[in-house]
Amino acid sequence: MTTSYAVLSEGLEKRFGEVHALRGLDLAVAEGTVCGVxxxxxxxxxxxxRLLTTLLAPDAGSARVAGHDVVRDQDAVRRAIGVTGQSTSVDIELTGRQNLQLFARLHKMRGPAGRARAAELLEQFDLLDAADRAAGTYSGGMRRRLDLAASLITRPRVLFLDEPTTGLDPQSRNRIWAAVRALTAEGTTVLLTTQYLEEADQLADDVVLIDHGRAAVSGTPAELKARIGSYAEVVVAHAHALPQAAAVLDQLTGAEPHLDADRLTVGVASADPTLTLPRIVRELDAAGVPILDAGLRPPTLDEVYLRLTDAATSRKELVT
Structure with missing residues (x-):
């Protein structure tokens, strides 16, 4: 079966003076999926x-969104997308309902159609009780949900979410996540940039790690975790035992352990499929390391991110 891509870019480059922000970025986001960047x-x-949403023009390369070229077919791209940026775009002096009706009018959705769509989104995002209050009285999470609702006025084929939950409390973040899942269930494609690794793990079908303006690593969350293997973590009895435990784990895995003096832990990622918890405990005991606890588990996406970012940086240093 041929895969249809809602977002496809090849060799995108962008400079701002001396800053080379993008250095040949390749992206391929399948229709109806969430891609975590x-x-x-x-x-x-x-x-x-900003390039994919036509707010900037690339210096080199090409990109298509919803089948339209982002340079030659900008109007068609804009009709097909919704965008929620890092800062909210709502007017704090207008009510939630007035904000959505204003966005509807901007999209030429006037009269009963615009009012009906605004009411539908207010209900979808659990904002009906606050619909006729000024948006300036909303909490940060409510305002963010209103902003996301505004980007969905036209039922876009592709939705760009640029760090949509930054600064939100866990409850507000969960509500945004639920809204994103509902959208993708209806067929919307989502490109999500985030610094919350848990967010990408929860929502993304595929993950792309951008480093120095390039797509350094990509794959499903499970595939990226499999590249790391497992994660061993040991809790020692006192801080003096941390270096000794680190030496044992280094010898076992050949990887550099991470020490946390506050938690009295030593952790290390290992791609060795033969590494077992009994073997770890046995080696620590043989070395006389006093431990309180030990575990071996799949890595979190945070650990994958840190490991692969370090690897990408090392490769760049080797090349340069």
């Missing part, structure tokens, strides 16, 4: 979103 600050995530 991860990367450290300055990696190029927001620049990529």
């Amino acid at each position: 991860l990367g450290p600050n300055g990696a190029g995530k927001t620049t990529a979103v």
Whole structure:
């Protein structure tokens, strides 16, 4: 079966003076999926979103969104997408209902159709009780949900979410996640940039790690975790035992352990399928390391992210 892509870019480049924000970015986001785009600050995530949503023109390369070229068919791209940026776009002096009706009018959805769509979104995002209050009185989570609702006025084929839950409390974040899941269940494609690894793990069908303006690593969350293997973590009895435990784990795995002096833990990722918890405990005991607890589990996406980012940086240093 041929895969249809809602977002497809090849060799996207963008400079801002001396800053080379994108250095040949390739992306392929299948229709009806969530693609999580991860990367450290300055990696190029927001620049990529601005290029794909026609807010910027690329210096080189090409991209198509919903089948339309982002340079030659900008109007068609804009009709097909919704965008929720890092800052909310709602007017705090208008009520929630007035905000959505205003966005409806901007999209030429006037009269009963616009009012009906606004009411539908207010109910969908659990904002009916606050619909006739000024948006300036909303909590951060409510305002973010209103902003997301505004980006869905036209039922876009592709939705761009640029760090949509930054600064939100866990309950508000869960509500945004539920809304994203509902959208993809209806067939909307979502490109999500985030710095919350748990968010990508919860929502994304595929993950792309951007590093220094390029797609350094990509795959499903499960595939990326499988590249790391397992994660061993040991809790020692006192801080003096941390270096000794780290030496044992280093010898067992050949990887550099991570020490946390506050938690008295030593952790290390290992791709060795033969590594077992009894073997770890046996080696620590043989070395005389006093431990309180030990575990071996699949890695979190946070650990994958840190490991693969380090690997990508090392490769860049080797090349340069």
